[in-house]
Amino acid sequence: MYEFKFHRPTTVRQAAGLLARQEEAKLLAGGHTLIPTMKLRLAGPKHIIDMSQIEGLSGIEVKGRSLVIGAFTRHDEVATSSIVKENIPALAELASLIGDPAVRHRGTIGGSVANNDPNADYPAACLGLGATIVTNKRRIPSDDFFKGLFETALEPDEIIVRFQFPKVNKAAYVKFPNPASRFALVGVFVSKRGSDIRVAVTGAGSNGVFRVTAFEEALKKRFGVKSLEGLTVPVDGMSSDIHGSAEYRAHLVGVLARRAVAAATA
Amino acid sequence: MTAVAMTVNGKAVTGDVDPRTLLVQFLREHLRLTGTHVGCDTSQCGACVVHIDGKAAKSCTTFAWQVQGANITTIEGLAEPNGPLHPMQEAFRENHALQCGYCTPGMIMSAVDIVWRKGNDLDENTIRHELEGNICRCTGYHNIVKAIAAGAKAMEKSPMAKTA
Numbered sequence: 001m002y003e004f005k006f007h008r009p010t011t012v013r014q015a016a017g018l019l020a021r022q023e024e025a026k027l028l029a030g031g032h033t034l035i036p037t038m039k040l041r042l043a044g045p046k047h048i049i050d051m052s053q054i055e056g057l058s059g060i061e062v063k064g065r066s067l068v069i070g071a072f073t074r075h076d077e078v079a080t081s082s083i084v085k086e087n088i089p090a091l092a093e094l095a096s097l098i099g100d101p102a103v104r105h106r107g108t109i110g111g112s113v114a115n116n117d118p119n120a121d122y123p124a125a126c127l128g129l130g131a132t133i134v135t136n137k138r139r140i141p142s143d144d145f146f147k148g149l150f151e152t153a154l155e156p157d158e159i160i161v162r163f164q165f166p167k168v169n170k171a172a173y174v175k176f177p178n179p180a181s182r183f184a185l186v187g188v189f190v191s192k193r194g195s196d197i198r199v200a201v202t203g204a205g206s207n208g209v210f211r212v213t214a215f216e217e218a219l220k221k222r223f224g225v226k227s228l229e230g231l232t233v234p235v236d237g238m239s240s241d242i243h244g245s246a247e248y249r250a251h252l253v254g255v256l257a258r259r260a261v262a263a264a265t266a
Numbered sequence: 267m268t269a270v271a272m273t274v275n276g277k278a279v280t281g282d283v284d285p286r287t288l289l290v291q292f293l294r295e296h297l298r299l300t301g302t303h304v305g306c307d308t309s310q311c312g313a314c315v316v317h318i319d320g321k322a323a324k325s326c327t328t329f330a331w332q333v334q335g336a337n338i339t340t341i342e343g344l345a346e347p348n349g350p351l352h353p354m355q356e357a358f359r360e361n362h363a364l365q366c367g368y369c370t371p372g373m374i375m376s377a378v379d380i381v382w383r384k385g386n387d388l389d390e391n392t393i394r395h396e397l398e399g400n401i402c403r404c405t406g407y408h409n410i411v412k413a414i415a416a417g418a419k420a421m422e423k424s425p426m427a428k429t430a
Contacts, residue, residue, distance in 0.1 A: 105323050181310065
C-alpha cells in the first residue's frame, strides 16, 4: 500500500473543502472497496478523508412519499431496518445479499453508489427505483447519475449525503451471485409505481448498470411474468469474463427479470 | 505515525502506528494477539474476523485508526484466561469442527455474531448462509455447521454468552 495522510472532518463542508484542496484525495466510508483496492496498489490516494466522524450522515426515515437513507448508513442497517422492510422490502432484501455479514457491518450505501462498481447491487436499486441522489451541491436523478464503469456524475468535490427512494407499489431484486465474491454476476431490480415501470440490471452490462426499456414497455401492458416471455437482451453490450460469457449474461438477464417480476407480484 | 487508542478484550491499549496499519496488523504485531489470522487479505476468507463494538468485522479491511475509541473483541477475549472455554469454542472442540485450525478463530467470532443476530435456535440453512464470509479449506463445513448449532444452544444457558 502506498503512503497516505488521513483526515477526519466532522462536517460535510469540511470534507468537501479537503476534497477540493488536497490533490489525489479520496473519501473513505466503510472502506470495503477502497482498502482492498489500495492494498493492490490499484489506488494510491495521497489523502484519505474519513467520513465516519460526520454527524447526520447515517439513518433511515420516511419523508412524505420517500424513504430517505443517509449516505453513511451501513448495509446491515438497511437490511434489518423495520422501516425499510415495511416501505420498500425489496431494498432490505437487496442489502441483505451484499457480500457477507461482516462486510455488511462496515460497507455503506453511499460508498457503494459513489464507486459504481459494475457488479455492485445498490446501483440497480437506485436505477430500479428511480432514486434521487442528494449531494452537498444538488439533487441528481439516478437516470443521470451512473455514467459507466466506476464513473458517476459526481464532480471532484461533490459528496453524496443521502438517497431518496420513492415508495413503489411493487418491487423485487433477484441476484445471481458470483459464488466466491458474492458480487452480482447478474442482478435485476424491477419496480412498479403507478405507470412508471423500471427494470434495472447490474453485473451484466459492459458499461455498468442499465435499464431494459424493451422489458419495461412489455411490463407496462401488463405487470406479469408472461409479458416478458420470449424477450431477451442483445448479447452486444454484455460484459464477458472468466465468470461468464456475454451470451450467458444476456440469458441470465431474461431469466432473472422474469423471476424478479414473479417475486414482485407474488 | 499516528496515535491510536482503543479497548481490546476489555483492556485499554494504545499504539503509535503508520496510518497504513490494518487492525489485524495492530492486533497481531503490536499487541501480539496472534489468534486473529490473516488468510486471504482480500476480505473474502474471514480468518481475520473480530468484533468491533459488538459486530463481526474483517480486521484485514479496517485501518487501526478507523476504530479509534472502539471496543474490540478477539478470539483471545471470548473466554477468561485460564477459565473454561466460551460455549462456542467448546462446541467446536466437541464437534471436531476443525482440521488445520487456521480458519477457526474467524469461524468462532462469526458464529458468536450469528447467534447474537439470529438467536439460539439456528437451522442448517441459516448457518450456511450466514457463514458465507468464512472459508474453510479442510473440513467441508459439515462439522462447523453442527458445532455452531450446538454452540448456539449452549450460549442460551451460559453466563459467558452475553452480548458485547
